[in-house]
Amino acid sequence: MTATERTALALVWILAAASALFLMAPLVVTVAVSFGSSAVFTLPPPSWSTRWYERLWTSRDLWPAVWTSLRVAVLATALALVLGTLCAIAVVRGRFPGREALVTFLISPLMLPGLVVGIAMLQGFRAAGLRDVGLSLLIAHGVITLPYVVRTVVAALSLFDFTLIDAARTLGLSYPAAVLRVLVPGLAPAFLTSGLFAFLASMDNYPISIFFTDAWTKTLPIQMLQLVEERPDPTVAAVSTLLILLAVAVLILGDRLVGLRRLAEV
Amino acid sequence: MPAPTPSAPTPPASAPSDPGFLTIVGAEKRFGASTVLGGVDLAVAGGEFVSLLGPSGCGKTTLLRIVAGLVAADRGRVVLDGRDVTRTPPHRRDVGVVFQNYALFPHLTVAENVAFGLKAKGHPRAEIPAVVARFLDLVQMAPFADRRAQALSGGQQQRVAVARALAVRPKLLLLDEPFSALDRKLREAMQIDLKRLLRELGITALFVTHDQDEALTMSDRIAVMNRGAIEQLADPVTLYRRPATAFALGFVGLSSRLHGTVREEGDGVLRVETALGTVRAPGRFRPGSPVLLGVRPERIRIGADGPNAIEATLVEVAFQGARAHLFFAGPDGERALLAEAPEIPAGARPGARLRLSWAIEDTLVFPAEPAQRDAA
Amino acid sequence: MSAPAAPLTGRVPARRSLSVRPDPVALLALPAFAYLAAAYGWPLLVLLGRSLSGPQGISLTPLAQFLSDPFSWRVIGNTVRTALLVTLVCLLAGYPAAVALARARGAVQGLLLLSVILPLSVGVVVKAYAWQIVLRRDGVVSGLLVGLGIWDAPQRLLFTETGLVIGAANVFLPFMILPIYAVIRQIDPRLAEAAATLGASPLRRFLGVTLPLTLPGIVSGIAFVFSLAVSMYVVPSLVIGDRFQTLATLTGRAFLFMRDEQLGSTTAVLLLAVAVAVVVGSTALARRLGGGGQS
Numbered sequence: 001m002t003a004t005e006r007t008a009l010a011l012v013w014i015l016a017a018a019s020a021l022f023l024m025a026p027l028v029v030t031v032a033v034s035f036g037s038s039a040v041f042t043l044p045p046p047s048w049s050t051r052w053y054e055r056l057w058t059s060r061d062l063w064p065a066v067w068t069s070l071r072v073a074v075l076a077t078a079l080a081l082v083l084g085t086l087c088a089i090a091v092v093r094g095r096f097p098g099r100e101a102l103v104t105f106l107i108s109p110l111m112l113p114g115l116v117v118g119i120a121m122l123q124g125f126r127a128a129g130l131r132d133v134g135l136s137l138l139i140a141h142g143v144i145t146l147p148y149v150v151r152t153v154v155a156a157l158s159l160f161d162f163t164l165i166d167a168a169r170t171l172g173l174s175y176p177a178a179v180l181r182v183l184v185p186g187l188a189p190a191f192l193t194s195g196l197f198a199f200l201a202s203m204d205n206y207p208i209s210i211f212f213t214d215a216w217t218k219t220l221p222i223q224m225l226q227l228v229e230e231r232p233d234p235t236v237a238a239v240s241t242l243l244i245l246l247a248v249a250v251l252i253l254g255d256r257l258v259g260l261r262r263l264a265e266v
Numbered sequence: 267m268p269a270p271t272p273s274a275p276t277p278p279a280s281a282p283s284d285p286g287f288l289t290i291v292g293a294e295k296r297f298g299a300s301t302v303l304g305g306v307d308l309a310v311a312g313g314e315f316v317s318l319l320g321p322s323g324c325g326k327t328t329l330l331r332i333v334a335g336l337v338a339a340d341r342g343r344v345v346l347d348g349r350d351v352t353r354t355p356p357h358r359r360d361v362g363v364v365f366q367n368y369a370l371f372p373h374l375t376v377a378e379n380v381a382f383g384l385k386a387k388g389h390p391r392a393e394i395p396a397v398v399a400r401f402l403d404l405v406q407m408a409p410f411a412d413r414r415a416q417a418l419s420g421g422q423q424q425r426v427a428v429a430r431a432l433a434v435r436p437k438l439l440l441l442d443e444p445f446s447a448l449d450r451k452l453r454e455a456m457q458i459d460l461k462r463l464l465r466e467l468g469i470t471a472l473f474v475t476h477d478q479d480e481a482l483t484m485s486d487r488i489a490v491m492n493r494g495a496i497e498q499l500a501d502p503v504t505l506y507r508r509p510a511t512a513f514a515l516g517f518v519g520l521s522s523r524l525h526g527t528v529r530e531e532g533d534g535v536l537r538v539e540t541a542l543g544t545v546r547a548p549g550r551f552r553p554g555s556p557v558l559l560g561v562r563p564e565r566i567r568i569g570a571d572g573p574n575a576i577e578a579t580l581v582e583v584a585f586q587g588a589r590a591h592l593f594f595a596g597p598d599g600e601r602a603l604l605a606e607a608p609e610i611p612a613g614a615r616p617g618a619r620l621r622l623s624w625a626i627e628d629t630l631v632f633p634a635e636p637a638q639r640d641a642a
Numbered sequence: 643m644s645a646p647a648a649p650l651t652g653r654v655p656a657r658r659s660l661s662v663r664p665d666p667v668a669l670l671a672l673p674a675f676a677y678l679a680a681a682y683g684w685p686l687l688v689l690l691g692r693s694l695s696g697p698q699g700i701s702l703t704p705l706a707q708f709l710s711d712p713f714s715w716r717v718i719g720n721t722v723r724t725a726l727l728v729t730l731v732c733l734l735a736g737y738p739a740a741v742a743l744a745r746a747r748g749a750v751q752g753l754l755l756l757s758v759i760l761p762l763s764v765g766v767v768v769k770a771y772a773w774q775i776v777l778r779r780d781g782v783v784s785g786l787l788v789g790l791g792i793w794d795a796p797q798r799l800l801f802t803e804t805g806l807v808i809g810a811a812n813v814f815l816p817f818m819i820l821p822i823y824a825v826i827r828q829i830d831p832r833l834a835e836a837a838a839t840l841g842a843s844p845l846r847r848f849l850g851v852t853l854p855l856t857l858p859g860i861v862s863g864i865a866f867v868f869s870l871a872v873s874m875y876v877v878p879s880l881v882i883g884d885r886f887q888t889l890a891t892l893t894g895r896a897f898l899f900m901r902d903e904q905l906g907s908t909t910a911v912l913l914l915a916v917a918v919a920v921v922v923g924s925t926a927l928a929r930r931l932g933g934g935g936q937s
Contacts, residue, residue, distance in 0.1 A: 005844045016742030019735045020757035023815060026772030027761060029782065033775060041775045083674040090671035102671060109682060112917050113873030115890050116689070116910045117682065119897055123692070123907075124685025143682045146674065166336050167369035169356040171383030171434060178357075185373050197763075204765025207875050210898065221767040228771055228880065237775075240768040247763035251756070260755050264820055 027244055034237035041234065052238040062239055065223035072134075072219065073202035076141035080198050081191060083142075084149030091150075092157040103154060107147040114207035117143070122211040133217045140208050145198035152197075156190030189257040196250045203246070286345070287312035287470055288333070288438055293342035295328055295494075302328045304494040305342065310438075310470060312347075315461070317473045317481040319517070320491035326474045329491075330440050333472060335359050347437050357386070362431030364441045368423045370415035376426050377402065377411040383434040401429040404463060421452050428460065432467065439464065439471040445480060457483055478518045482506070490514045506562075512632040515560045522566070522603040524559040524596065525634060528552065535626060541597030542576040547629035556634035563606035565628040568592065568614070572623030578603055580618045583610055594622065686914075692903075693911040708908045718912075721888040724806055725871035729818075731811040732867045733860070736818030740859070743819065744826040762816040770880040773809035774800060777881065783808075806882045810871055817866035825859030858928040865924030869917045889913050 034052055036045025056062060087106065091099045109117055121140050130136055160183065168178035206221040213222050220243075224236050254263050288310040295303040303325045310316045318326035331337040333344055335356035343352045351359050362383075370379050380398045389397070402408045405425035410418065415426065424444055431439060444460075445453045461484050464471055475481050481488045482502045489499045490513070498510035509515040516523075526540035528551045536547045538557060545559060578594035581601055590610045596602025605622060614620065693704060708714050743754045761769065776782045777799040787793040799805035833855070837847045875890045887895075889909050896906030 002844060008844060008848075012738045012741050012745075015735065015738035016754065019739040019815065019819070020754055022735065022812060023757050023761045025776065025782075026769040026812060027764060029776055030768060030772045033772075041778065041781070083677055086670040087674035090668050094667035094671070095665045096668040102675065105683070106674060106678060109678075111869075111921050113869070113890065113913045115873055115875050115893055116914045116917070117686070119893065119906060119910050120685040120689040121682060122897070123903075124681070124688055127685075127688065139681050143678060146678065150674070161367065161369065163365050163367060163369040164371060166334075166356075167363065167365060167371075168382070168386070169336065170334055170359075170361060170363040171430070172357045172386030174355065174357050177386075182371060200763055200765075204767070206765070206767055207894075210894070221765055224767050224771070225876070225880070228774065232774075236771055240771060243768055244760075244764050247760060251760060251763060260752060260759065263759055264755055264823065 030237050030240045030244065033234050034241040036234065039233050052234040055233075055235050056238040059235060061223055061227060062220070062235070065218045065220045066239075068134075068137075068217055069203050069220040072137050072141050073199050075138050076145045076202045077195050077199045079138070079142045080145035080149045081195055084146050084194070085153050085187075085191070088150055088153035088157050091154055093162075103150065106150045109143050110147045114144070114205070118208035118211040121208070125212075133212060133214050136212045137209065137217070137219070140212055141202045141205065144205060144208060145202050148198040148201060149194045152190045152194035153187065156187050160186050192257050193254050193263070196253060200247060200250055203243070284347070285309060285311045287314070287347055288472065289343075289345040290329070290333065291343045291345070293329060293332055293339045293344070295325070295332065295337065295339050301494055303332070303339070306491075306494070306496055308489060308496060308499070310472060312470055313468050315464060315471045315473065315484060315486045317475055317485040317488045318491055319475055319478060319481040319488050321476060321517070324491040325494040326476075326491050327442060330363075330442055330472060330474045333438070334361050334363050334440055336363075360434075360437040362434060362436035362439045364424070364427045364431050364439070364444045366443045366446060368427040368444075370418075370423055370426055370430070372414070372416050374415060375411065376407060376413050376415060376418070379415055379426055380430045380433050383430060387434055389434075397433055401433040402426075404432075405429045420447050421456060424448065424456065428463070432469070437470065439469050441471060441473045443475055445475075446477075453480075454483075460484070482518070488518075490517060492517075509560075509630065512558050512560070512635055515630060515632065520563050520604055521560045521630075522563065522594075522596070522605075524602070526557055526559055528555045528557055536631065538631070540576075542578060545574050545576070545629060546626045547574075547631045548627055549631040551631070551633075558632045558634050560630040560632070561624055561628060563591065563604045565624045566603075566605035566622050567624065568605055568607055568611050569621055570623050571621070573626050574629060575621055575623040577619055577621055580614055580616055580620055582616060583614055585610060592620075594620070689907055690911060690914070693907040704904055704908050705911075708905065717887045717889060717892055717909075720886060721872055721890070724803065724810065724888065725868050727807045728810045728814060728871040729864055729868045731807060732815050732818040733864065735811070736815055736863060737822060737856075737860070739815075740819045740822035740826055740856075743823045758816045758819050761812075766813055766876045767880075769813050770809060770877045773805070773812065773877070774880050777805040777809070800881065801883050801885075803882070803886065806878055806886070809881045810874055810877045813874075813877055814867045814870050817870060818863040821862035821866065822856055822859035825856050829855050858931045861924050861928045861931060865920050865928075869920040872916050872920075873913050 032044065033041055035048050035050065037047045037049040037051065038045050084106075087102075090096075091103055118140070121136075121143065125136050125139070130139075164182045164186070165175075165178045168182045169175060173181060204221060205219070206225065209219045209222055213219060218226070220239070224239060227236050251260070251263070254260070286309045288308075290306060290308040293303050293306045295301075306325070306329060308316075308329075318329060320326050328337060332339045332342075333346075335351070335354060339352070343350060345351065346359065346361070371382065374382065377395075377398050380401055381394050384394045384397055385391075398411070399408065402411055405428055407422060407425050407429060410422060410426075415423065418426065424447075427444070445456060448456065457480060473481075473484065482505075485502060487499060487501050488505050489496045490505065490511075491497065492513045498505060498514045500508070500510070505514065506519050509518060515521055524540045524542065524545065526538040526545065529537045529539050529544070530553050531537075531549075531551060534548055534550060536549050536551055536557075538545050538547055538559060540559065547557075547559060551557060578596065580592060581595050582593045584591040584593070588608075590607050592605045592607060592610075592614060593601035594603035594605070603622065611620075695701060739754070739758075743751065743758070746754055778784070779796050779798040779800075781799070783799055784793070784796045788796055799808070829852070833851055834847055837851045842850060872888075873890045874888075875894055878886065878888060878891050879894075884891075884895075889912055893906050893909040893913065896902045896909065900906075
């Protein structure tokens with residue numbers, strides 16, 4: 001290796017390390033601020049405390065938003081898993097024209113600006129006479145969670161060996177039992193990872209939720225942004241830290257199920 | 267010897283037990299516009315090993331899947347051990363299948379794979395480990411019981427697949443090209459092992475393959491399939507010596523082929539005019555009929571005189587150790603004629619004109635195929 | 643003696659099925675398709691229609707009106723300028739990171755991968771909030787720069803365009819790193835070695851072999867980051883505020899505060915057009931460059 005190459009390589013590693021620190025910086029700052037005693041975000045904090053978590057615990061604004069977000073995320077993920085899996089089976093096993101176009105259509109909500117998708121749905125729902133905030137939120141979140149499920153389950157199903165079902169049938173299982181005992185365990189990692197990431201996407205969504213909330217029903221990101229604008233103290237940092245923990249938990253599960261490297265295949 | 271009619275169930279000459287243990291009557295299957303099986307009849311005796319031999323797309327795998335119950339025939343019946351199973355789903359048929367890719371469950375260990383069918387069929391729980399151990403032992407896979415199926419080599423996976431299919435004591439074992447993914451040496455060793463195992467257990471087996479050597483080595487009888495029909499059902503020796511159709515002649519074993527026209531017929535002996543001279547053959551054809559003549563290479567004597575004798579130009583000599591193959595130019599191509607000799611005869615150099623002769627009864631005669639059959 | 647069997651021709655009449663039956667498995671796609679078509683496809687078409695229709699049917703008047711206003715052009719300028727800057731920063735920071743990620747092994751690779759995927763899994767509100775803290779006059783960046791002697795006195799980056807670009811680049815950087823990483827991972831390292839044995843200098847090797855091969859990944863990364871940066875809403879809201887308008891923030895404001903749906907629809911369709919153009923264009927370009935690009 002020549003001196004030029006060594007220098008170039010060293011530069012690559014330094015830049016990569018800097019990028020990694022840069023990427024992690026907001027998370028580290030958030031966690032540090034949430035455990036600081038100061039209300040004015042001095043870093044490093046003068047002393048450590050859990051007072052923002054105590055304040056969060058008694059907060060009257062955040063908990064309703066947390067419950068709204070959890071409820072919407074769970075229901076939207078369940079909806080997406082059912083509809084997405086059925087659709088993935090049709091795409092992988094069916095013989096009909098336009099399957100690729102169908103997948104592109106189902107994934108497209110992730111490729112278009114969230115704000116535009118949100119506005120379109122807002123106007124569409126209004127035209128259809130849909131007034132219920134909770135239902136509107138759920139339907140809108142279904143649209144943005146479905147792509148995660150379709151993408152992952154289609155990929156997993158195309159790799160699944162369907163002779164395994166034949167084998168189970170000749171070994172004494174009825175067709176439904178064979179699907180349950182062979183196909184479902186085979187797809188379990190895909191269900192779980194896509195479900196987890198769909199859940200995260202719903203929990204964190206801002207640009208679509210903003211159009212479907214009112215004074216009484218707010219999702220967590222909406223409420224957080226409002227708090228930041230109204231009363232900037234580290235309580236929001238405490239909630240953020242909990243959300244970071246949630247992401248860490250999802251990644252640990254995902255790593256166990258399919259490995260971090262597979263997760264990187266966005 | 268009576269000609270075996272290809273579409274009628276032919277019971278084996280000496281049936282060891284129920285000659286119709288597995289009986290398939292008029293099995294027919296279409297996929298869209300194409301006919302995959304056009305009314306196939308087949309009877310397999312108890313304990314018999316029957317191969318379905320044919321090129322890809324001949325319908326052999328579809329027939330196997332119909333017997334397994336994985337595909338429903340459009341028409342026809344399947345009777346197994348006296349019970350009509352035509353409408354029985356696969357899990358109630360008592361049929362074991364070894365799949366081409368083995369289809370071992372990747373999320374289970376070797377032992378769990380073998381136990382899968384026992385559990386599914388409600389075998390008494392306490393006895394399952396013993397049964398699993400016995401069958402893993404039979405295929406010499408006992409040391410691998412706790413491995414994941416994916417961690418095994420192809421040959422090991424195949425053994426596990428056989429053990430898994432046999433552990434539930436099926437009435438019939440179906441094998442779908444189980445050796446095709448193995449290299450040649452391993453394949454030959456495993457063919458012998460499997461045949462011995464099935465004979466010891468007295469299992470009736472239907473075996474799908476496109477490999478004629480495999481079929482000849484393993485089978486009690488072979489059904490040669492072509493375009494959704496059985497062309498001939500016979501034991502390996504008869505199939506080789508007396509192929510019933512030109513297709514069977516071409517698909518099983520090597521042969522020389524000559525086209526000709528029947529000139530006269532008398533006493534069951536034909537005089538056929540070919541581009542290399544007149545050849546006599548046993549058979550009954552109207553004079554003027556176009557025919558195809560076939561001779562097996564080991565039946566041709568080089569440099570000797572006989573009732574059928576022609577002169578041909580030697581093109582190439584292929585020495586194969588125990589024997590030599592001599593290729594001669596014929597009217598239909600550079601290497602249309604093939605003779606086999608224990609050793610290379612003196613003066614056998616490419617370009618030499620040599621005399622070839624064979625017995626009248628060694629000439630096989632078939633009606634000449636129409637130029638093009640409609641592709642079904 | 644073997645007598646010839648009956649000729650076998652014509653035994654199997656091929657019958658053509660007259661009706662093409664639809665595959666019943668296809669019906670399983672119906673619920674998802676119907677759902678998405680009703681909740682998303684149809685509204686998107688309505689939005690498109692609304693932006694292209696005036697009081698007298700189809701017209702480009704709203705669009706022309708919008709484009710005739712100098713304020714609009716300032717907004718478009720803001721949008722494109724920041725998106726380009728963000729994309730540039732992401733490319734410069736992301737390429738070395740992707741190279742390092744592909745070269746790293748074991749725990750180092752795991753850590754690098756984690757530093758990309760974990761921020762990606764955390765919501766944008768959390769990260770934008772953190773940048774609001776970091777970019778203050780008394781924040782970390784200002785302190786760091788003063789400490790390093792680059793700045794003489796603490797400065798505020800919050801509510802500046804520089805701050806916006808830094809924050810947005812941070813949020814979108816993973817979308818640059820991952821596509822490039824995916825392509826580099828598939829490049830045969832022997833190609834660079836072959837180039838070396840042919841006498842190519844390191845720089846030539848990079849420009850002549852590595853860079854062209856990673857081009858599909860770069861194209862996807864640029865497309866991802868640019869289309870995300872054009873339509874970002876949360877980051878500008880928190881990091882720069884109302885004085886600085888982009889197409890996306892204007893769209894949001896038009897609907898949420900100004901109640902001017904005609905304006906909002908027009909800007910939304912402009913955003914949509916940019917996004918579709920970028921996705922379609924980059925997919926075609928990545929495919930022409932030899933595939934490997936993700937869309």
